[in-house]
Structure formats: structure tokens, C-alpha cells
Amino acid sequence: MAPVLEVIDLRLHYLTRIGEKIQAVDGVSFELKVGQILGVAGESGCGKSTLVNGCMGLNLPPLFHTSGDLRVDGQSLVGMSVEQNRREILGKRISMIPQGALNSLNPTRKVRDLAFDMIRSHDGAADKKEIYEWLRERFDKFGLNADQVLNSFPVQLPAGMKQRVVIGISTLLNPKVVIADEPTSALDVSTQKAVIQLLFNLMDSGIISSMIVITHELPLLRHVADTIAVMYAGEFVEVGSIEQVIYDPRHPYTQTLMGAMLSAEPGQKARKPVFIEGAPPDLKNKIIGCRFAERCPQARAECRTHQQAIRVLAERQVRCDYAQ
């Protein structure tokens, strides 16, 4: 089956006010198939948010596209005009559920007006009444009191409801790919559960076909994703299934990451938490050799000089020449 989303050696950089170039995403490649839920994990600053911001074809300054390709259903997004990208891709084929969803709703506009604006922007001829009925159906399915919610201002809704409203609006046009950027941060546990359940329902009912979930919370990924990509300093260092990456990590970084995760799972309690010293490299400068070499417990001299490429090991991808 052809992949829905293809990312081919994507590189993205930031330009700071003083003209410095920060290569936040440095050669990421992956494929997303229908029905797949890819989780992207990594510590803060590893580039995961940048990756998803750039993966829709819309680069908001100071973020810029360096090189690489992005394809949705075989169609390349790089080089597409901004207007075409806006009309056909954003919100329609790929949609984002932003981090900080709580602030993502315009405070001076009612919920239904925001949804209306979005739909009208893609289909200028849409009828107001029809849209409202459509919204009502959708929101009722979410377990929200549609009439009340649609006619409220965001300030009148509690956090959990706002999150669900955002998910609702993002998925209004049945996008093929949904990117959820830290969907559960700043939420209490029961709301987190409701949000995840909602996402699953959306997939099951066919409203969305695949998801990318970004998070730094590994336990979340375990419940949600089927494939995990671990990101470090702008690159994927290990990509594989849940069982492989979490229970049998091969890349030294993944190993330390999993070891650092406190878990009450059976079999995990006995392990002592491992502390990762140091900090990720500064992406302003060109990096030679493995990016994790400074902090890697298994590093050798060759690691610092030799650029590591992704290879297949034990049925998953690993970016380390010396991993077993």
C-alpha cells in the first residue's frame, strides 16, 4: 500500500535575529501508512516540534526549508505555492492539533464562527446552515453538548472541553494525517484519557486515517502509538515498533532513555533509574561524528569522527555503527 505521507531526507533550519543558522532538523526520513500511528519521542529541544511544524509544507519564519522532500499521496509539497498549500493541504489533508491547544482559539470569536471560517476558507461556497448542522453532528459524536459549545466563546469553556473543541476543528475536513503535538500536556489524568480515547474513536470511525503523535512523555506513546521514532539533536536515532524500541532498545541513547524512565510496570520496578549526564549539542555549529557521542556510555574514539548513518538492525532502524 502506498504511504500517505513520505518524508525524504528533510532538513529545516531557523534563522536567528542576528543571522545565525540553526539546523534543527537534519536529515529525517520516514513513511506514514494508512492506519499507522507514529510516535515521535525525544527530550525537549531535539527538534520534534520543528519537524512537525515543517511537515505540512508551511514554514513560518524564522523557520526555513533547507532541503529534502515531503510528499502527500505522492504529491510533493516542496515547491508548491503557498496558496495551493493552504487550500488543499493544510487542514484538509494534513491537520495539526497544536501544542498549547488551550490558547489556540481566538478569544473574541465563537467556536462555531472559527469552524465556519476554516471550512469557508477551503470551500468558499459552503452554506452556513449546512455547516452548522454538520458541526452539530460532529460535536455531538464527541460527547460535547454541541449547541452549547458551538455558541460559546473559548473563555467560557473549561480546559478539557477546549482541547476536544480543538481536536474537533482540526479534524473537521477528515484529514488523512493528523499531527498531535503534545496533546496531553497541561491536562489532568482523566482528561488525558478522554483525549486519547477521542483520538482513537476518530481513527476507528474513519474520520482520520493516520496519526503522528509528538511527546516527551514515553508512557503516553506506549498506549497510543504502534511505531516509535526516537529523535535526538535533529535526527532519528532509532525507529521501530513499540515492543522493539521500548522493550529491546538497541541505540545507546534509546537504551539510556528507557532506563531513565521511571515505571511502575511489572518487570521494570527492579531497574534502577539511569541518569543521562550532559546536554545535547548546540545545533548552531556543524557537527562531526555521532551527536550522542559526548554523552554515550558506549562511545569510542571513532564515534566522534565518523558520521553515523541509519542502518537496519534487528528489524528496526538504528543510527549507530556499533550498536548490537
Place this chain on the structure above:
Amino acid sequence: MKIFLSLLKSPGFIFGMLLFLGTILLALIPPLTMHLDHQTRVGLPFMPPSGKHWLGTDQMGVDMFALLIQGLRASLYVGFLAGTVATFIGTLIGVYGGYKGGLIDDILTVGTNLFLVIPSLIVLILLSGSIEEGRSLTLIAIIIGCTTWTWTARAVRAQSASLRGRDHVNLARINGYGTFGIVFMQILPYLLSYVFMVFILQTAAGILTEASISMLGLGPYDSISLGKILNEAMKNEALTDGAWWAFAPAMVLITVIVFALYVINTSMEGVFNPRLRK
């Protein structure tokens, strides 16, 4: 420290600072190096600029350049003093109200709004009109400071209120520090850059207000200021006589100083508030 370095990289900041320092030098150097007499007649009234009198003479025949420099010193003085007073009062009220919240905050806010809505020009007119001989530069500066602090109080209050819930503040409170201790040690340090920017704006406002008041004839009784130069020019029909040297230099100076301060403030805003960066 890093912040100051990035300030220096901002072209706006450099430009504004140079301009401003230029006017300060203008106020300080000529009196020390030249013989400037702003009180005696040295020529005919309203003589145009010449080699001897760079900016001509005023309506009484006094050297205009000397008047200008003296007026510049006075205006700068009033501006700084008024700015300091206003910043001080406004910051105090703003920080206290913002931190305390609740009833005290409400009372202070109502009071501030009262002062805000009643036009300060009116207050200045009423006050200055009743003080004739004592109208010194210092007194005027203090009065201006006492009537223009309201904007600062509001702005600082908003900042202070947002700091109220921060962890280090709560920690200090738990550890038993009193209100003033917390305000001075936990909140003010974070507001320093903001307060400094506010001070710059207040100084600019002070200079403008003094000029306005003096132009109305309510300026300093004995001394001369840039605004008073304008007032004299208008009273003695320098405009209709075409004696541009009697008012244009003063106007230009005021504009330059205020512009320089605004530019400095904007560049600082660009550095301190990341959202405004492109």
C-alpha cells in the same frame, strides 16, 4: 549581561543613544567652554543669526544661542526629575497593588484610574496658576511627576500581578518574608528592565509636559526653559515677524530629545520582548 550586548547590536539603540548623548553634551560642554550670557542684552531685538550670534537674538536682544543652551539644561533637568518622580510613584503603587491583589489592588486601581481620567493638563493648570513666585524648575518637575505617574502605575501593576504566582515568590512568602521584603527582593529585580524602559518614556513625557505648560505661560517663574523660549516667541509675535530663530531651534531640540528617547525605548522593547522580534 548578554542582554546589554544584544542591545548594543541593535541599530535603533545605538542611534537613539548617540542622539541623546549628543544633546546632553550640548547641554554640558558649551557653558564650560564658551562665554554664554543668557541674561544681558547684547544686540537689537530679533537680529537674525550671524557669525557673532549663531542663533540671533530674542525679543529683548539677548543672545539666542545662550538662551537655548540654558533652556536645554533646564528642560533636561525637569524631564529627568519629573521622570524619576513619576516612575518612582507609579512603580511603587503599581508593584504594591499588583502583588497584593484583592481589595488593596482594587482601591489603588480605582485611585489610579481617577487620576488617569481627569486630564493632567487641567490639574497642572489649576495648580500652577495658583503658585506664582515659587514656581521653580524643581517645583514644576515635582508637580509634573505627581500628575503623570498613572500610566506607569497601570503598566507596572500588570507586570507585577503576573509575577505574583511565581514559585520563588510563593517560597519567600512561605518562608515568612514580609510584603516589602518580597516586593523588593523577589518582584522588583524581574521588573528592572521594564521599569527602566518606563523611566525613559516618563522622562520624555516630562520634557513634553514641561514644554506644554511653559508655553501656556505657566512655566518657571525666574528661569528659562525650552518651552518658555517658545512662549516668549509667541507672545512677542516672533512668528508673524518671521523670526524663525526665536522658536525653531527650541522646537527642534525638544523633538530630537523626545525622538531619541522613543527610539531607545523601542529598541529596548525589541530586545526584551521576544514576541516583537521579526
Place this chain on the structure above:
Amino acid sequence: MFQNHPTLTHILGRAGWYVLTFFVAVTVNFFLPRLGSSNPIDILMAKAGGSSGMDTKAAREKEEAYLKEFGLVQLDRTGNVLRDGSGKPLPTSDWTQFASYLSLSLKGELGSSIIQYPKKVSEVIKRSLPWTLSLQVPTILIGWIIGNILGALAAYKRGAFDKLFYPLALLVSAVPPFCVGILLVYVFGISLEWFPAMGGYDDGLVPALSWTFLQSASYYYVLPFLSIFLIIVGGQAIGMRSMCIYELGADYVRYAKFLGVRESKILQYMFRNAMLPQLTGLALSLGVMVGGALITEMIFSYPGLGMAVLSAIQSNDYPVIQGCTLLITICVLIANFSVDILIGFLDPRIRTQSAGAR
């Protein structure tokens, strides 16, 4: 009843506050001039005491009439002024004076001008007020609207337009308000003689609703209008530009972009949301704007309240000063209140806050 009308509650609350402010303003208006050492009342008293000896009998009678009118001096049973040993009138207590001031003012009785006796202060005001209103109200309104639009444009377009526009606007807003006035008078009024430099209408014309008069008045209107207008546009543009830049970086704008919402729609969001703090700013700076406009009137000798106050200051015509400042304050309060109501209608957050929602 009020539960269902949060906007109404909001308006009533603000109205109450303005009434309070009004009383404070009246008090301030009364007490402030008496704080100084050369306060007008004392001067009046001294003059009426005959100690200066310079005033004519007619002048003395004027002053006495004023003092009696406002209950400033103690009277004996026949209504004559009580005097002390040196002939100086005995003043009543400050509180008595305040009370009589309040009761008289509320009746609309603001006394008589000293210089133009027996002309009433209220007459002076009635003559000047229309000029001030017709100059300031349209100018401030139009200036505010255009300034904000320009600021929004600069924030959205960025690039060349912004780089040229922003320093220009900053310069204009830095120029003291009266400087613009003086410049315009000098350049256009005196040097080029394109427009009249002083006054509100041609000499020899009497204010009337005639075509000749209106034509003349419009001619005199141009320079003062431009003076105030340019300053306001400059100031508003700067502020709006900052607000719009701020809004453009906000989370909800990002989200809307990622949703593929049309650019024009996003601009609408930005403008609407940035305008609210600008309106609040307008309410706060109305006092300053009016002050600046008054000074402009003085520069152009425009026959409005500004000019009235200025001549009153120069001739120490205390009742006129007091009456005019009170009226100016009232106008500013009314204007402020109107803006507050407008904000209440436009900002849904205020509506929900007043209703006690989360």
C-alpha cells in the same frame, strides 16, 4: 434581571464609577487652586480689602459682587460684607465655600467673569464650546481610525512600507503636539500664506449658519485640524503596529494558519483583537489628547475653550478658569464613558466576566 444582561451590568457599573470620578473632579477643581501661595481667592480678598489702593471703585465693586455671589465672605444682616480691622473682608470657612460652590455649580451657575463683568462664565463657555467640540471630536475620531488602519497595515505588510513608515510615525509622534501646530502656522500660515494663521473665522463676520460664514470657518479649520490629526495618527499608528505584531505572533493565529484559514480572515482576527486594547488606550489617553488639542487651539487663537482658558490665565480671571476646567473635565468624562460602553459591546470577554462566568 441583571443576570441576563451582563452588558447592562457592565454599563451601570461604569456609570457609577464615572459619577464618583465627577465628584472627585469637582472637588479637585475647587481645592487645587487654593493650595498655592498666590491663590486667586486670597488675591481677590486682598484687592477687595482696599489695601492695594490701585483698583478703581468699579473694579472693587466687581470683586465684591463676586465674593458675595460665591459665599466667600461673611455677611452681616443687611447683606454687606463684614470686614476686619484693616478693611479686609472676613472669609467664610473653606467648607462653606465648597458647599456654596457645589450647589451653585449643580444649578449651572458658574459665576461671572471678573474681566468681562457682568458677562457670565456660562456664557463664555456657551460661546466657546461649539468651536472646541466641532474641532476636536471629528479630528480625534478620524485621526484614531486612520492611525490604527495605518498601523495595522505596517504590521501586516512589514518590508519596505514598514521600514519607511515606522520611523516616520515615530518622529511624528515624538514631535510635541504644539510644535506641529507652530510649524504649520509658520509654514502654511505665515510664510506661504495658504491658510489663515489665527482665529476661527474672518474678522467682521458674525457667527451664523450662513454659507459665507461656514465657508470662512472651514478655511480656518484646516490648519488646526491637521495639527491635531497628524499627532494622533502618528501615536495611534505606532501603538497599533505593536499590538498587531503581537497578535500576529499569537498562538491562535498560528493555529489558524495551520488550519489553512484564509489570510484575509486572519487579518480580520488580528485587527479586531488588536483594536480592543487600542480602544482601552484611547479611553486612557483621551485626557492627554484633549489637552494637546486645547494647546493647539491656543496656538491658533481658535475661539474655543482653549483660548478662553488661556486668556483667563493671563488675566487671572479666576471664575472663567474654574468654570472652563470643570467643563473640560466633564467632556472628557463623557467621552471616556462612551468609549467604555463601546468596549463593553465589542469585547466578549468583558461581557462574560461581568456575568460571573469562568
